Structure formats: C-alpha cells, structure tokens
Amino acid sequence: MESIKNKIKEIKITEKELSILSLIEINSFNTNGYLPNKEEVFKEFNSATIDKNISACTLAFSPNYELNNDIKNYQFNNEITLILNDKKVGKITQATTFDNDKAYTNIFSANTCKLDKELNPCIAGKVEIFNNEFKKVKTTLNNKIKKNNAKKITALILNADPITRAHERMLRWTIDKADLVIIFVVEGYDTNSLNFQAKKECFEYYAKNFLPLERIFPVYLKNIDLFSPYLDPNYECLLASSFGANKLVIGQNHQGLGLFYDNNLAHTAIDELSKKTGLELIVLPEFVFCNKCNVMVSTKSCPHGAHHHIKYRSSMIREMLHSGLIPPTVLVRKEISAKLLAHLHPNRFKNVQMIYDGLFPSNGIIEKRSDEDLYKELITLYQTSYMI
Ligand SMILES: [Zn+2]
Incomplete structure (x- = not known):
C-alpha cells in the first residue's frame, strides 16, 4: 500500500x-x-x-x-x-x-x-x-473551411517580428493563389524580439485594415518556440498539414525550414515528409527594396545586384525601433511603426500634446493625442517633400 x-x-x-x-x-x-x-x-x-x-x-x-x-x-x-x-x-x-x-x-x-x-x-x-484553446481554434477553422467550401488551403508561418512590407507581399501573393490561408503567427526567438502581445496587435491591425478577412485564418502560437532557426523543421510541416493545409509557403530566407531546404543537405527528409503529409512546399524568392527600380522586387527578377538592395532584415528594423528611430516606410508601414514605438517607449514625452498641437494644424477642436498618434503624423510629415 x-x-x-x-x-x-x-x-x-x-x-x-x-x-x-x-x-x-x-x-x-x-x-x-x-x-x-x-x-x-x-x-x-x-x-x-x-x-x-x-x-x-x-x-x-x-x-x-x-x-x-x-x-x-x-x-x-x-x-x-x-x-x-x-x-x-x-x-x-x-x-x-x-x-x-x-x-x-x-x-x-x-x-x-x-x-x-x-x-x-x-x-x-x-x-x-x-x-484546450487550440481545439476551439481548430473547430472554428474547420467551420470556416466548410462554409467557404475551401479546397486550396495554404499555410504560412509568420514570425512577423515586426511585420514588414516583405511579409505583406508574401501574404498577398499567397492569398491570391488560395481559397483560404492559415497564418500561424509565432513567437520570436531573438533576444530583442518583440513581445508577443504587441506583435499580435500589429498583425491584427494589419489584417483588419488591409487583408480580406474572409480569406485568411490567423492562429496565434504564443509560448511555442518550435520555430526557432536551429530546430528540426518537420514539426512546421506536420502542424500545417494537421490544420488542414495542402500547401505550405516559406520564404527563401526563412531560417529553419528555408535553411533546411536550401542547403540541400537534408532535402530528402523534407521531400519524404512532404510525401507523407501530402503537403506541397512552396519556397518564395527573397524580397528586397531596390533603390534603382525604386520599388520592392524579388532578387530573382531585378538585374541591379545586391549593392542596390535594401534587405528587410528584421533584426535591423527591431534595433531601430528599440533605439526609438522610425524605420523607413518602404520597410515598415507607418501605422505599425507608430504602434511599436509607442509600445517600446512608454512615457517618452513630457508633453506629447504640445508637440502634436505645434506640428499639426487642427480644426480648433482639442482632442487628446497619444504617442502613437504623434508618430503616425510625424511619419506622414517626414514623407512630405519640400518645394519653393
Ligand atoms: Zn532593381
């Protein structure tokens, strides 16, 4: 006993x-x-x-x-x-x-x-x-798949740390080619990664204002660091497939799966898994901002070479945000930068209202302005070209 x-x-x-x-x-x-x-x-x-x-x-x-x-x-x-x-x-x-x-x-x-x-x-x-929180998420997703009668279901694993214009391009490209896109928003793995809640708020804001909500389904994987660059990427494939996806989109420079796939070292493992799960893998080319083309391009489609290309490097963009600088709008949408700067630097200004009222003409009605409002208007003003 x-x-x-x-x-x-x-x-x-x-x-x-x-x-x-x-x-x-x-x-x-x-x-x-x-x-x-x-x-x-x-x-x-x-x-x-x-x-x-x-x-x-x-x-x-x-x-x-x-x-x-x-x-x-x-x-x-x-x-x-x-x-x-x-x-x-x-x-x-x-x-x-x-x-x-x-x-x-x-x-x-x-x-x-x-x-x-x-x-x-x-x-x-x-x-x-x-x-089980994920059980509920999966039920809601299954209902949406049925309701939309979605056949082409693509998954995308997004470490939007923060969400950049390159992510936006990837998302739109994927949405164009699918009936429904499951977007797994995952935790960052770097020491200066953004807090998950802030990341989620930015993604929600972006999705609500700029994506067709009936064609996407976000899944927030908080607390799960399965997707760090040094880990076995098989779990990403299994996860995507188990949620009903038949395709998985990855960026060429997506650490983890991209590295795994590109180096050809373990190609067979991914092929094998792809066969086993019936999941088709799509590797997207890398997107950059070309200062010759003056537009976002894929490295495959632009002839100008690396010395004209600004990369969408998340760690660099985070470093700017952590230092209080506004990333260029060709890299990050102004609403996202404004949200993140306000989140990362709370109580930064002694008198935000005074700066706001001094810089931006108003119609006489006094409205209380937040740090986020100030950053957003400032970015717009920075983009104004000056002519005499
Ligand atoms: Zn170019």
Missing part, C-alpha cells in the same frame, strides 16, 4: 508545456493525441535525416525540473494530473515512463540547456487538456 501512496499522481507544468501538450492532444504532430513512448520517439527520429546545423528535436516530455524537483526514482501512477499555477489543466492517462536521453533536445525545452542532474524521466501516454 505504501508504494502506491508514494506514486507520482500529479506534475506541475509551465504555460509553454501546456501549449505544446494542447497541440499534441489535437494531433498536430501525427501522434494520435499521444505523447510518444521510447520506441516511438526514436522511430519518429530515424525517419528524418537531421542536418548538422539543426538540433534533432523529439516529442519526449520530461517533467520540468525547476517545478517538480528530482522525481527520477519515483513510481508513476497510470493517470497523472497536470497542474499549472495550482490549477488542474489536464491529465495524461495510460502513463508510462522511460529514461531521458540527454543527447537530444525535445520540443518542450528546445532552447534551454540541461544539466545531467536535471533530467527527470520522460512520460508517455494519452494527453487530455481540459480547456
């Missing part, structure tokens, strides 16, 4: 783990709603040739060491309750355990470095999440 009493019946999980478990429950990674056992973890692995630049990544789930301490030598109950911030959020049934293999990263802690002592055993079993 004593030994039963001492069995692990619940484990604490993080928000990020909950997000990934929620995706696993709705079969986003081809495991039928199960966390794989040892044999399956490695079977899944062997099917892909892994590029030496990209860490092999498994679906092995090992309870978080910081939250659960060392539970290496414990027996586990066959039903384990999942706890997030003292709340029961789900369970794993038919649970079994196996030893953690430190040679491989897993998608639950892909970007963290683990020490030997911090390796709890992995748990396999059927995942059940009580209030």
Whole structure:
C-alpha cells in the first residue's frame, strides 16, 4: 500500500508545456493525441535525416525540473494530473515512463540547456487538456473551411517580428493563389524580439485594415518556440498539414525550414515528409527594396545586384525601433511603426500634446493625442517633400 501512496499522481507544468501538450492532444504532430513512448520517439527520429546545423528535436516530455524537483526514482501512477499555477489543466492517462536521453533536445525545452542532474524521466501516454484553446481554434477553422467550401488551403508561418512590407507581399501573393490561408503567427526567438502581445496587435491591425478577412485564418502560437532557426523543421510541416493545409509557403530566407531546404543537405527528409503529409512546399524568392527600380522586387527578377538592395532584415528594423528611430516606410508601414514605438517607449514625452498641437494644424477642436498618434503624423510629415 505504501508504494502506491508514494506514486507520482500529479506534475506541475509551465504555460509553454501546456501549449505544446494542447497541440499534441489535437494531433498536430501525427501522434494520435499521444505523447510518444521510447520506441516511438526514436522511430519518429530515424525517419528524418537531421542536418548538422539543426538540433534533432523529439516529442519526449520530461517533467520540468525547476517545478517538480528530482522525481527520477519515483513510481508513476497510470493517470497523472497536470497542474499549472495550482490549477488542474489536464491529465495524461495510460502513463508510462522511460529514461531521458540527454543527447537530444525535445520540443518542450528546445532552447534551454540541461544539466545531467536535471533530467527527470520522460512520460508517455494519452494527453487530455481540459480547456484546450487550440481545439476551439481548430473547430472554428474547420467551420470556416466548410462554409467557404475551401479546397486550396495554404499555410504560412509568420514570425512577423515586426511585420514588414516583405511579409505583406508574401501574404498577398499567397492569398491570391488560395481559397483560404492559415497564418500561424509565432513567437520570436531573438533576444530583442518583440513581445508577443504587441506583435499580435500589429498583425491584427494589419489584417483588419488591409487583408480580406474572409480569406485568411490567423492562429496565434504564443509560448511555442518550435520555430526557432536551429530546430528540426518537420514539426512546421506536420502542424500545417494537421490544420488542414495542402500547401505550405516559406520564404527563401526563412531560417529553419528555408535553411533546411536550401542547403540541400537534408532535402530528402523534407521531400519524404512532404510525401507523407501530402503537403506541397512552396519556397518564395527573397524580397528586397531596390533603390534603382525604386520599388520592392524579388532578387530573382531585378538585374541591379545586391549593392542596390535594401534587405528587410528584421533584426535591423527591431534595433531601430528599440533605439526609438522610425524605420523607413518602404520597410515598415507607418501605422505599425507608430504602434511599436509607442509600445517600446512608454512615457517618452513630457508633453506629447504640445508637440502634436505645434506640428499639426487642427480644426480648433482639442482632442487628446497619444504617442502613437504623434508618430503616425510625424511619419506622414517626414514623407512630405519640400518645394519653393
Ligand atoms: Zn532593381
């Protein structure tokens, strides 16, 4: 009796783990709603040739060491309750355990470095999440697919960090060629990445004002850093396919999948997966602003060469925004820059109203102006050419 009493019946999980478990429950990674056992973890692995630049990544789930301490030598109950911030959020049934293999990263802690002592055993079993946010998203998406009678469904993974004119081009190109476009908005992976909420607000603003909403379906993947450049890109394909897409669009310079695909090193893995999931991959050329053509071009279609090309480099644009500079409007739409500057530099001005009223003529009605309003009007004024 004593030994039963001492069995692990619940484990604490993080928000990020909950997000990934929620995706696993709705079969986003081809495991039928199960966390794989040892044999399956490695079977899944062997099917892909892994590029030496990209860490092999498994679906092995090992309870978080910081939250659960060392539970290496414990027996586990066959039903384990999942706890997030003292709340029961789900369970794993038919649970079994196996030893953690430190040679491989897993998608639950892909970007963290683990020490030997911090390796709890992995748990396999059927995942059940009580209030699965992604399940609802998928139901809404399925309804939309049915309602629109959408046949050509394309997925696009967007790390709009921030959303640039090149992203806009990619989106429009994709929408033109599909009945419905599923846009997965993912977390940034750089140290100066934008906060997810700010990114989401910018994308929502852009979509609402500039895209045909009936032809797009955004999915916000908060807390999931599956899509960092050094990870196995197979999960992106599985995810897109599981949400009903039959095509996946990637930018040529999309780190992760693009790198994987372009280097030809592991071409076979992607081809194999593409065959298995029935997903067609479309690699778009890189878009740049050409100062000779004076317009956005693809590097393939412009003859002027790299010395005339301004690249849409997100890290550079973020650095400008973090420093308080307004990125050129050929790179980022003014409404987006205004939103992000206001978000990144709160309470910057002693008297924003005074600057606003001084610069911009009004019809006499005094309206309270925000930092965002000021940036937006300033950008318009900066674009005004001056002639005598
Ligand atoms: Zn050109």
